Amino acid sequence: MVAGLPAVGEILEFTTGEEAPVLAARILTRTRLEDEFPTMDFRVATTRGTNALLEGKGTEPVLFITQGFRDLPEIRDQRRPELFARVIEKLPAITRKIVEVSGRQAVDGRELVRLDEEGLRAGARNWVAQGEKVAVVALLHSDRFPAIESRVKEILLEEGFQEVTTSTQLGARLGFLPRMETALANGYLGPVMNEFKRRVASAGEVSFLTSAGGLQVREGYEPVDSLLSGPAGGLVGALEVARGAGFEKILTFDMGGTSTDVARLEGAIPLRYEQAIGPVRVRRPGVKMETVAAGGGSICRWHQGGLEVGPHSAGADPGPACYGRGGPLTVTDVNFLLGFLDETQVEIPLSREDAWQRFVELKETMRRDGAEVPEDEELLAGLRAIAVERMAEAVRSISVGEGFEPAEYTLVAFGGAGPQHACELADSLGVKRVLVPGDAGLLSAWGLHRSRREGVEERQVLQPLEKLTPSWASLLQELKEQALSQVPGSEMERWLIEVRVAGQASTIELEFEGKLFPSLAQLAERFSERYWQLFGYARSQEHPLEVVMVRAVASEVRPDVVRESFANPEAVSGLLNSSYCTILVGEGWQVRRGKRGSLLLEKTQSGRIRQQSGAVGEELMRARFESIAESMGELLRRTALSTNVKERLDFSCALLDGEGRLLVNAPHIPVHLGALGVCVRKVSQDRVWKKGDVVVVNHPAYGGSHLPDVTVVSPIFGASEKVVAFVANRAHHSEIGGRTPGSMPGDARNLEEEGVVIAPRLLFDGGEEGFDEVEYLLRNAPYPSRAVAENLADLRAQAAANFAGEKAMAGLFAEFGEETVSAGMESLRLRAAQLMSIRLQEEGSWSAEDALDDGTPVQVRLTAREGHLHIDFAGTGSRHAGNLNATEGVIRSAVLYVLRLWLNEDLPLNEGLMEHVTVAAEGTFLQPDFPEDVASCPAVVGGNVETSQRIVEVLLRALGVGAESQGTMNNFLFGNERFGYYETIGGGSGATDCSDGASGVHVHMTNTAITDPEVFEYRFPVRLHQFSLRKESGGEGRFRGGNGLVREVEFLEDMTVTLLTQRREEAPRGLANGGDGLGGKQELFRAGSWQILPGIVSLEVAASERIRVQTPGGGGWG
Template identity: 50%
Template sequence: MPAPWQISADTGGTFTDCFGVPPGGAAGTDARLVKVLSSGRLRVSVTEWIDERAARLDIPAGWSVPDGFFVGFDAAIDDAVVKVEAWDAADHVLKLADATPPASAIDLFTGEEAPILGARLLTGTGPGNAFPPVEFRLGTTRGTNALLERRAAPVAWFVTRGFGDLLTIRDQRRPDLFALEHHRPAPLAEFVCEVDERLADGGAVLNPLDPGFETEARHALAAGLRVAAVSLLHSYRNPAHEIALRSRLLALGFEHVSLSSDLAPFIKLLPRAETAVVDACLTPILRQFVENIRRSAGLEEKGPLIMTSAGGLEPAACFRPKDSLLSGPAGGVAGAATAARALGFERLITFDMGGTSTDVARFDGDFQYRFEHRVGDATLLAPALKIETVAAGGGSICRWTEAGLRVGPESAGADPGPACYGRGGPLTVTDVNLLLGRVDPSNFGIPISSENIAAARSRAAALESLASGGRAVDPPSEEFLTGLLDISTEQMADAIRAISIRDGADPADYALLAFGGAGPLHACDIAERLGMTTVLVPREAGLLSAYGLHHAAVERFAERQILRPLDDFATLPEALAALDTAARTRLADDLDTPPESLEIRRRIAELRLAGQEATLSVDLSADSPGDRAALAAAFRARYESVFGYPPAPDRALDLVSLRVIAATAPRKPDSVNRVRSATQPCWVGERFVDRAALSAGEALAGPAVIQDPFSTFHLKAGWTVTVQANGALVAEFSGQPDSEATPPDGTGAGSAIGRELFRHRFENIAAEMGAMLQRSAISTNVKERADFSCALLDGRGELVVNAPHIPVHLGALGLCVREIAARLPMRPGDTVITNHPGFGGSHLPDVTLITPVFIHGEAEKPVAYVANRAHHAEIGGKSPGSMPADARCLAEEGVVIEPTWLIERGTPRFDRIEALLTAPPWPTRNLPDNLADLHAQLAANRRGVDLLQSLLAGHGAEAVRRQLESLATQAQSALAGHLRATGFSGADGEEKLDDGAAIRCAIARRGDGLRLDFSGTATAHPGNLNATPAIVRGAVLYTLRLWTRSPLPLNEGLLRDVEIVLPRCFLNPEFPADPAACPAVVGGNVETSQRVVDLLIRLLGFQAGSQGTMNNFIFGNDRFGYYETIGGGAGAGPGYAGAGGLHTHMTNTAIT
């Protein structure tokens, strides 16, 4: 049999990239590249209409279209569709069967899938001819797009009785902290059947499977549903009920049934259920797509090889749709790794920028995996490459809002597209690149007329005019346009930080490999921002996913959940050997090849500290994979690398799961001796350089734009690029690092750019603090429920910026910082700790850490503060969980930490805190977790200090202070503007707690501000429902943020023109020195705070009441405490209904 064509096709949402190697050819020298529309159409420009039935076409480079090739195609010309009668390849003349009005472009199609169309162009096979022998490799986002656009098949979902609303409630968090109308996505399952059955947590049968589900199943079939998903409680321990259910459903007439125990045999019902439902709803779509390609290409029964989200290939016969959702991005990462290794690079960060989003990943000698990932509204338990996506691309819209200048996340999409497309679209990043001369309009891929360029210029000038306070602008300034790109660069750099710095890796130690339509255009900007000095742009950068498909290995995962202490799992060698055999055997069966011919590519263990939920992945040693001591040592080294400090040496380890990957050998490209230019780079007079005109070894100094038919590389000044023997470009930086691009200052549009860049950096500091805290914490409460908040405050202690965490924490932090700063003047190297409600605290489980930030060398007055507050699920008290329902004084609720130093001038004082936490009468029941979470909180503050000091070093204290003040002033103006717009004059009223205690408030307009008087509120509460001024201030701040709908972070500037009158009452009780004489407050934080918000919202008149509680559920014993909050109802408002089963207002924690 003759050697086959090797064809790899990656089908994205808009384009399908195809990479073909002819029989006997080599990928490095003989590959052919084509790009077609994923709609299955070829759009070809017409250079001349010879007559009304014949047109001369401009055939793109790379298309193999011999005489007669297009015969059998349909031609779409405007609204008409006609048959193609003839094709003259020599003269590029297409003859149509019928006369048609002339047009500038023709769409040609056969009705076949896009990869088949690409294969025809590569092989020169017209639709009337059979393909030569072909080996097909396929990547596709067809399933991803169907899932995101809700075009998947309807699913009947079968679940254990009592859990039918699981896919509606999910983890109970609202996605937008400050949204009034909650747009909860509809469940993916169209039909839900609750099944009478129950397994114990160990898998034993408590209630046998009741056949009553069959009646509901017949109803689903009668409604037209043909696919089903089954997710039963604890089925990962015992799949018998799920297997029996599938057997019966298939017998009843369902065509496909996805089982959670088969697809994801792991703990956690919600992601198991979502995995099964996603797999079920996408099966008909992907099965048909693959079958169409198999049949059209004349492939054998096993069909093509398909790229998985994990970066490996699987035969179509065993491929599952739940493994396809990151197929395209994974192909890109696989291609990037192959291209980098050919050049001798083993450490790289990949940067794939498209029209609507940017994907980034890290390669450290091998792929980085995650085994639980989110796509759209679904969380999947499936191996996937660790790819971070940010909504920033060429189509990101540049616009002016009441909060200032914004770039993205909204995208212009393909229609209408950027302004320069000429279809009335908005100003986008693509337009900005065009106006700055980074893109050649004559090599754009679609026609760009002078009128289209003028439209883009006009929109840019109009935006600059808005940013300048209405000053006339024409044309837009280079400074303004560059500033828009700086804003976009910040967003994409954040995505890279998420897959590097947050994992303990420094981007400066990696090369940046750029690909995709727009990746090389922004690569130098991104690299400079992150301190990276090497950028790689492969020859195949515009079609790297297809290139990655060609070189990828065929793989099979075998996996097993363990959930055992590592020290107790003596059968680790046997478990690994069984997984080795399973992985090899499955892959050998898939490929009809002997198992011994396959390699075990990796063995991965997921471990965690005992008592913790989150895991770390560790590779097992190839030489001694069953060595538990070596595995424990590897985990501890990885832990210290990621979190910056070692785990407690006496903390036991749990082995959560094992995974083994069997694989074929990947196709390896020819290695290239990397060329480094020994001569001075040549100066190229033309600004735009044709990549094909550059020779191996040639060097070029920036600035220049290097372009080919599929990508454009912007080489900035300070960079030098060298052309490699395989056509790749290696650019190196020789200028000064630009990790903090200087924002414009002064007035007008430059000031608007500066404000937006600083706002983004301030918010990034708070977000980085939160990521560090959650990543390095031990407790489920912090790590899984995310019951914590991080914030940045100005030098006066006013809250300025926060990550969108927990409102009841955030609004109180400013008062807490000011109270403590007045009591304990803070110096460099200090971190203060408290949980005392009399000093701006809320309730005792909420522990606050405050760290001042100084300019290096100054110790008098802080420029700012960073602070975080985290809920410790156990901090002593008379009952487990530290929230006793019958508490009558503060001492009964737990250990009271008055403001004191945790770190004093750089010296740790943990011994003092440990002594407090273990002191009678009611010490903590879980000291190790308390100390571990305090270390995590401290690490978060240190991260915030480092980032803010970097900003201070780059811009100076005065600029940072000015920008912090600017954000506060914006918030102050937002309230004034809203008062003027609504004409609100005042209101008063009261709400009562269940026991009749009244909360009264009178709100009165005072010019551009408000006066809130809580006089008449009930006196100190005898139980634990007392609140604090910090809680009340937080409730007022949160409510005003909702009312004004200002797109700003929670910011105390909103309260500058607000007077809060708070007499002695149960919202402001006295706190004597003795905790036994202080009122109990634990319910004030979680119950009273919600009722205050309900009252304020009712008085301002913009929404109905919500559940008015956080629904605390607590249990435990002397060894542990468990704490959960449960969502409820959110109120309706003008034009929208309320919502149920989600957290409201002052909290937003996940249910576990």
């Protein structure tokens, strides 16, 4: 060995001070440091921006935003992230450096307030003097009138900012919040990504892969365009490999260490135009895929009476147990112990002993909990099956959920662990072919190589089809020319046109070949076809179609397909190794080897179906049940017509057992969910269900809450022709009659005055429609609906959601059998009951009292004794003279919600929690009588939205869970004979013994999104002057209560306004000596001055008058 030289096998590390792609190019081209690079096709994909965003390593920009909206980055849409979290942990705002811009334009572009350029310059200089260099500009209605944003950008650059992003430069589309968040993300990543681009460009002309899977030159490559470039490369690679093998329709399956990405492709990369990435929503084109928290590092454990795989991950450090660094049992360990992992293919030594020890600990935990422990191989296979099922549900959401059958597709498996689980996943989905690319571990690099330079030009249209006839061809021609000009020598590849039913928010994207202009007639025809495919029924011709967005996509000529040919099949079973991954060939599969290294696995016979039972079977069933409820909710959201359902998300879906007991729910609105079981049981009394029946009801005597909440119930029959389950959903109809628009009259004194009362009636009778009877009722009730067409459209959407749930459950029964599925339902209910029984081993008695703003008392005593909990509301006021009466469904919802919070465990809202609980509230205004005559029934509209919150607050106070939150939904309604609008406004949450309360969020029994400011003004004759936090409204203490909100609305037409609120007189109380939060208040601006309004009021307002609502803050702790 020569002194000073490295020994054989020693690792050398050297650097040139260049970015990794540049250094790699230097090595590959053998270019010395002092020499220029040769001319080359230099392509880069990077995770630099993604990592900076997720790790919080960007630059906090200064936001210049329309006056009155400085807190929007923190408030967002006011929803809390986790429905049942005791401590609300909101996503962090990307910036707190904010300047309000005094310059405002109307929805039609008229100048309302002239831009204060001197004030703007002063604010800019102040931040520049503090060293700030990055700014973001977001101003209302710039989607169609961007000139004011451009002028602000000019001024900021003149005053010394170096990087300025405007919201419209990234996409001129209606929606202030997502446009602002996208711009903030771009500004946040700007310094990191722009420096990276500059340094990479030192190697010469460079192209960057975007999140949409196309190549973009440096000048047109925005920082946010990098965020999904890794997955995009994988999809391009998968598409190209599949085309070479002769497959156009593919499902991609990319399984890594912490998560799995799946997508559905048919000859092109599918796109989505808004995605949640880390702390922000980004509205830029990106690959359309679903991600599930199931990967090789997913932790396997026994938790609160059940097996759990994911969503928690061991990460890279400590990693799986077999890495020997003290990690937990993971899916990787399970595969290792099953013999599905070849140790010779892993770069680090693996410890079977450590993996086995963690597995033994899992079994011991199960035994201590009294659970039956299966044989070792069965339990290991079961854990693997649970992981596969989580991934299968993600695939079903992008295939079955969108009207496509997985069996018609080829599964393309890649990523570190994808090929290891592909056959089992395919078996679960009914897929007959699996393609494993020869370079499955390097597919993103292959995708980068095969990507093409793209030019995309888009235009927001927002016009009905019939109005576009004169200008349609010229619009397409203009977009085509602009797209082609972006990439010399390119050709038009495709048109992507978003169309929707007028009045809806959700669109359907239609794709057309780029060579020809699609006609408006083709748009209408294709839309109807796709609508039927998605939703299972024909769209109503009553509502016209509207073109929302047109995109022209031009690209380089597609390179020749690299063909793959396959040899004759081989009968192989077990592990196969390739250069970059391990493939597990399942039973009943054969393998064909491709000349370029790919493997084609084909199903030849049905493998042995492993019937899972016990803890494994229970978890598999739970996953499927939850997926069905969530899919129902997504379908309802997409197909509903009303703003209330499609944007505020004021609806809930659930699956119930054959006895009508709530089993699982999608994470929707708590005040709906607990009541659905009561409703289904009441509706089922004395009813002989038939296949194809769908019942609609909103009557409080039948488990309804208040009249706007309309419930649709469908039975599910088993092979024995007996009802074995139910699906149900409840949606808030913002107009269903009553004395005032919005159907929440503040002065109603009986049920009839609140709107159309629907006792249980068949919407479908054995599959035959019965909408005519419902329509007659809506039009001819004593106080009829003002929006019958919208009611009927939303009812169709609700029925479609139930049909989808029925179909999914039928598939479940066919796959597993009625006995297995029913046993899964029962075990899920019993598991919840067992958890509550354990909690009730702590005996005691707790009490609390409160009062409504009018002094009506609310008192409760909870007594836990001998494994039973009795909740007694004795001392609570009797029937309320106004509309604050609750119902049996409402009180059950409130109790269920509180029990779920008290348990503080991750399980569905399930009526098993009520197995050992009784509630006494008869004779109080919480559960009054409902006689047959609706004019004699108590008014209830406020009971659902206001009294429900007070029930929760008094129960939580008794249990000492936390200080009181805002305790109201701040219901705000306005409208006239043409329309009705309804929203609920968030406030402050109460502090707990370990955390401050959250500000500007919905609490407890609701979690609806608030309408985007631009959409709000675009759809309704109003102007939003302020939507901000109410400073210092949270109670003081060791932990402070959260702040409320301020919302100020000007009316542009005469209309009726209703406010239905509480906590105006009785402020939210602190706990453990914490201070009270400020009570709410509302004011009317009339004749030049502000007048305070009562908490519950209906009034007529004239054009130019305003309402300002200030919501309560939460109580403090300690």
